[in-house]
Amino acid sequence: MGVFVAVAAALFCVQLDFFALNLAVPGIAVELGVTVSAAQWTLSAYMLAIGCFFVVGGRVGDVYGRRGALLVGIGLFAAGSVGCALAPGLGVLVVARIVQGVGAAFVFPVSVSVVTNAFPEEGRARVLGAVFGVANIGTAVGPFVGGGFTQGPGWRWIFWLMVPLSLFSLFVAFVHVPDSRDVSAPRELDLPGCALLVCALAAVTWAVERGDAWGWGSARTLVCFVVGVVAGVLFLVRERLARHPLVDLRLFRNVPYVLVTAMGSLSNMGYAVTVFLATLYLQGVRGLSPLLAGTVFLAPALLVAVSGPLGARLGRFMRPTLVMAVAGVVAGTGMYALAEVEVWWLYVPVFAWCGLGLGLGWTFSGVATQQVVAPERAGEASGVLLTFLVTSGGVALAGSAAVISAMTPQHPPQEVYDAILRVGGLVVLAGAVAVTVARHRLVRLGGALSADARAAGRGGAREPGGGP
Template sequence: MRAESSAAARTGAFIAVAVALFCIQLDFFALNLAIPGISAELGVTVSAAQWTLSAYMLAIGCFFIVGGRMGDVFGRRGTLLAGTALFAAGSVGCALAPGLGPLVAARVAQGVGAAFVFPVAVSVITNTFPEESRTKALGAVFGVANIGTALGPFVGGGFTEGPGWRWIFWLMAPLSLLSLLVALVYVPDSRDTSASRELDLLGCALIVCSLATLTTAVERGDAWGWNSARTLGLFAVAAVTGGLFLVRERLTRHPLIDLRLFRNIPYVLVTAMGTLSNMGYGVTVFLATLYLQGVRGLSPLLAGTVFLAPALLVALSGPLGARLARHMPPTAVMALAGGLAGTGMYALTEVSAWWLYVPVFAWCGLGLGLGWTYSGVATQQVVAPARAGEAAGVLLTFMVTMGAIALAGAAAGISAMTPQRPPEEAYDAIMRLGGAAVLAAVAVVMALRHRLMARGRVAAVPSGPDRAP
């Protein structure tokens, strides 16, 4: 069922969704620079304080698919409201947390709320705006959200050095409440009318268990040891429950994920490139943070200021992707983004002078930001609007889960290399490897697309909801 698309509904939906996604992006990227402040105030180690990030990533990664499908089945408006309310409550809980345990619990609540908001927010726009303006609206929404990405490091560093890290969460609470109130008044409801109002609860349990154990093993593997019984046991549980989930989805009448989604070649290619771009973005931000503070000796506030240049171009990547989509098929836009990202990551390791480092960092941010931002727009172009939430949930799950694996791999690589070489050389080696991987993926995607076009299986020009890749 498509929502009523009055002008008021479209404006209200845009504001509610944009503010909600802005909060989620700002919250995540601000807290990275606040970890030392959290560690000092709560009297815990930096490693223990990292659980404030890990718990959030764990929760958000596990519930993307559930949240997206709940919106399609039970109604996107109600799911958006519930997720926004939970995120706001979690923000207040974080701000008031007396110790690490309550803070981590509140971060889990935030993560679950964000996991419901993100895929449903995308599908709300898809189902509220008509096809001729949908891509532009999605691009603008991601543009606003990416302003949060841009401001995150600056806000996190500024609050950590100023009034304290708790103010990051106090900022989230009223903004989330604003989004909630606007959504309550203006966002119309829509859902997949072809779907029964039944949720595959066993499928939900299996996918959450699989993703939770996988993410925990990846997050803690370096600390516990990759060959330890705990790490290997978690990987085994993740593999078994993941396999059972796939079997369940093939047999049940009302699957959480329609596995035929993966026969949609444009969707698979866009999801793969978006996931790789997000992995590159996470690793680049992580390595640049270590470089700026550990090698350059910058304070959190100054490091956050350096991040403004690439982050502002990330913010512009949403509208840019929407504009490019009018003239290029989705995978061509993704390949362009990958080309910019891969060359930018590699070039970043070759410069040290500030007058060159900052613009190259910005160039890198544009490519990576365009890649992971536009994938959210592109997947909505190549699936039916009725399954928009499901498609967005699957995409986001891949992006977050593989992003966590990439970060864990980068941390493990640094640990392995630093005894034999300076940290800066380890950072450069990992960055070059990431850039090469992105460029190789671009070549594979474009070669595959060319082959499919030669066989006549896809058209050369995009056209409608099932457009060419």
């Protein structure tokens, strides 16, 4: 029980912090005397840090011990929260957000692998679903808390709230979380691989984040993309040659893992875009205050919270890829329907339906990957998944912002928002169809097990619910 409380509390803090701050950006800009575009770096820097260190955090836990990595992650997050609350200017605030992001990058994958290694296989999916359910309560109340604090005592109280919650999680983890690690791996970390991966992700994320401001064809944007691609290629070469790689590339021979990761990434892209557009619509088109906009977000966010336990229950009777395909159908239809809604009272339930599908997609992907990989590689698999989720979400968000900037002079904002939602909904639906077809073909060919699992005779990479 102590493991569950520690992990759930840590993930709750991370989710609450991120989703609360989205609605606080205008208030931050006003208090610190900067533009809203500059204040947006409080989100961008955090996402950049998370995206760069997910794989590193997961692998550090696998190699050196998951308990220590979790404690370090929670400690960094708590320290970053104090720094954010006390920040006298934007520069200090952004640095503190980076510290928070690095801490969160350790907390997420290590938390998943801690649960995977602490609970027996038959109850693992249920516990993970419950953990994500608690974490998604943070998602649910985040916008409401952010809007309320921004209009009330101020945005700094978002971070002050994180401090006691983080310290509580840190204490429970210190007392109750047992240590575990990949005993087959020596206590060596592929530092060149870490450096190349961080460089590649940082360059690409930086280019995506700043592309709209710099111009997508500008020299700075192109240089960042080139640096990212070169570093990425060198990283792949390094991982093929390293004795103890940061990421075992054989992971991508595990087809169920690849399908789950791809569908989870599409779901997170849809989630990032939908939340972004809904925020613009509610405050820009409807003219709602941050607090009222946060209240509207409660309905979809609550269903996102429900999606964690729901996914775990569905996973007991359905294959992970089938659950992901169902989530894609619900999410895709929800995004498309949201663009067609004209009546205000219908917007909230459609938004909630959309939140259920998108939340189920990106939440259950974390559970599903643990069902199709061996437990000793849980941190690595979770870190890779989360890197894809965050990076793809950032790309989708930047792409949406670029489309809005390009089209709004000629078209009304709502028309542009609706067009992006329709395209996004169709893309997510297409992904669900592709996953279903691929899964069906794998079952017919008897290829649901990864090459590694066949060689080792493991059942951990088999999808539950029958079939090969």
